[in-house]
Amino acid sequence: MKFSYVNPTLIQFGQQQIASLTDLIAKDQKVLVVYGGGSIKKNGVYDQVVAALEGFDWVEFSGVGANPTVEVLDQAVNICKEQDIDFVLGVGGGSVIDGVKYVAAAALYDGEGWDILTGKYKITKALPLGAVLTLPATGSESNQNSVVSKEATQQKLPFASPEVLPKFAIMDPDVMKTLPQRQLVNGLVDAWVHTCEQYLTFPQNALVQEGYAEALLRTLKTLGDNFENQDDAWRANLMWAANQALNGLIGSGVSQDWATHMIGHELTAAYGVDHARSLAIVQPSLLRNQFDVKKAKLEQMGKNVFGLAQSDDLAEQTIQAIEAFYHSLDVATQLTEHGDDKAAAIDNIIGKLEAHGMLALGENQAITLKESREILEQAVA
Numbered sequence: 362m363k364f365s366y367v368n369p370t371l372i373q374f375g376q377q378q379i380a381s382l383t384d385l386i387a388k389d390q391k392v393l394v395v396y397g398g399g400s401i402k403k404n405g406v407y408d409q410v411v412a413a414l415e416g417f418d419w420v421e422f423s424g425v426g427a428n429p430t431v432e433v434l435d436q437a438v439n440i441c442k443e444q445d446i447d448f449v450l451g452v453g454g455g456s457v458i459d460g461v462k463y464v465a466a467a468a469l470y471d472g473e474g475w476d477i478l479t480g481k482y483k484i485t486k487a488l489p490l491g492a493v494l495t496l497p498a499t500g501s502e503s504n505q506n507s508v509v510s511k512e513a514t515q516q517k518l519p520f521a522s523p524e525v526l527p528k529f530a531i532m533d534p535d536v537m538k539t540l541p542q543r544q545l546v547n548g549l550v551d552a553w554v555h556t557c558e559q560y561l562t563f564p565q566n567a568l569v570q571e572g573y574a575e576a577l578l579r580t581l582k583t584l585g586d587n588f589e590n591q592d593d594a595w596r597a598n599l600m601w602a603a604n605q606a607l608n609g610l611i612g613s614g615v616s617q618d619w620a621t622h623m624i625g626h627e628l629t630a631a632y633g634v635d636h637a638r639s640l641a642i643v644q645p646s647l648l649r650n651q652f653d654v655k656k657a658k659l660e661q662m663g664k665n666v667f668g669l670a671q672s673d674d675l676a677e678q679t680i681q682a683i684e685a686f687y688h689s690l691d692v693a694t695q696l697t698e699h700g701d702d703k704a705a706a707i708d709n710i711i712g713k714l715e716a717h718g719m720l721a722l723g724e725n726q727a728i729t730l731k732e733s734r735e736i737l738e739q740a741v742a
Contacts, residue, residue: 362567364614370503371529374601376593378533379406379493382413382450385529386491390447392419395437395461397426397453404539406495410452420444425453428629428636429460430512431475434467441468441488448489451527454496454544455551459507462525465490477520478509484522492530496540497600498548498637500555500607502530510630517630518717519622532604534596545599546588546690547637552603553581553686554640558619559612561648561658562724567615571661574611577602578666585690620722621647624733627713632698632706641687642696646739648680650732651723695742707737 373381386392394410401407422437440446441464449468451461465488467474476482492502501507505526510517537545560574580602584595605611624647625639634642648655656676663669663679672678684694699706711734714720722728728736 362565362614366609366613368503368526368608368610370527370608372503372532372604373529374532375597376533376535378531379409380413382410382491382493382531383415385531386417386448386450388417390417391445392417392448392450393437393440393444393446393464394419394421394450394452395425395457395464396421396423396451397457398423400539401452401495404495404536406452406493406536410450410493419450420446425457425460427456428508428510428517429456429463430510431463431478432512434460434463434509435474437464438467438474441465446488448491450491450493452493452495454494454548455499455501458492458494458501458527459499459509461490461492462487462501462505462507462522463509463520464488466522466525475511478511478516478518480520484520484524487522487524489528490525492527494530494532494600495536496544496548497532497537497603498551500552500604502527502532503604503608505609506607508626515630515713516717517626519626530604532600534593534600537596537600543635545591546692547635548603549581549585549588549599550637550641550687550690550692552599552606553578553585554621554637554644555603555606556581556611557644558621559615559617561655561662562616562618563654564657564661565615570611570613570615573605575662575665577606577611578662582666582686585686588690616724618651618722618724620728620733623717623719623722624710624714624736627710627717628696628698631709631713632696634696634698638692641692641694642740643736645680645684645694646736647728648683649677649739650736651728652676654723654725654727694740696740697742699741703741706741707734710737 451458628639659676
């Protein structure tokens with residue numbers, strides 16, 4: 362085991378923490394506040410942010426959607442350049458925070474911002490940014506990852522850079538009280554798959570990372586099983602578990618498999634499937650496709666997360682338990698949004714994977730386009 366780990370993001374966690382925003386940004390910095398639709402104006406979050414920014418020089422930009430597009434984000438980039446913005450504050454869920462990371466980096470780049478996603482430009486600097494989290498799911502509030510879409514070409518691509526690590530993240534579980542239940546389910550599933558992708562590979566004797574991943578999975582399973590009984594503790598535990606699932610810790614020094622995400626991104630880009638639901642569609646089929654490689658870890662997960670007994674078919678039982686968990690939350694494990702032509706849908710997704718260079722996915726780079734096609738044969742209805 363060998364790794365470097367640092368997470369410099371200050372986390373302010375708990376009720377009424379949005380007020381602490383006042384002390385987290387220097388008063389002489391001009392701030393761009395970025396948010397999504399109008400939900401933060403209905404649930405009181407916007408008013409709390411405005412109160413905390415009293416005395417600051419700030420402007421706002423709204424309209425960042427569930428899968429943030431460069432077409433929209435570039436408008437915010439222009440505001441940064443034209444109005445000499447010093448600090449970017451994202452108020453929203455993972456999509457808004459992902460978008461803010463793009464804005465912060467593209468604001469200090471003279472070329473096309475999409476170059477960041479294609480790898481043509483490697484980020485060397487970015488405006489400082491912070492996050493007020495309103496939807497737990499992606500952990501974006503304290504990691505260096507982002508995913509941005511291009512509507513014109515139906516592309517959805519990731520980038521990562523330590524330059525876009527948020528300076529702080531404010532996490533008040535009370536903001537979840539007014540969220541649609543579908544979004545809470547999505548957040549729970551997203552955090553579950555994030556954890557799996559850093560855990561369900563092969564045994565590596567990384568006892569701390571594996572044990573912590575299993576603790577997170579048991580936590581998320583408990584929250585899912587008690588989805589109808591949401592209280593302050595339920596909301597706080599989901600918000601913290603989602604953050605810990607992708608803050609870099611459980612993935613340190615271990616092999617990771619992000620193939621479910623890479624294939625899932627294409628389902629979202631092509632058919633508008635919610636991000637988390639695209640993962641639930643892909644994951645069980647991918648686990649069965651890579652069964653031999655992942656068998657030992659599946660058995661470990663079956664025993665340590667689901668409490669299953671050792672048996673000859675324990676690994677398959679674990680996959681079935683994962684599927685049952687998704688179904689208990691009314692989350693589908695097959696794609697239906699593509700219409701009637703299964704073959705055309707698979708060809709479309711494979712074509713996009715090829716165009717985006719997703720030719721050797723998984724912890725062993727063993728998921729070629731051939732395996733991706735086999736996975737989609739099972740995952741597409």
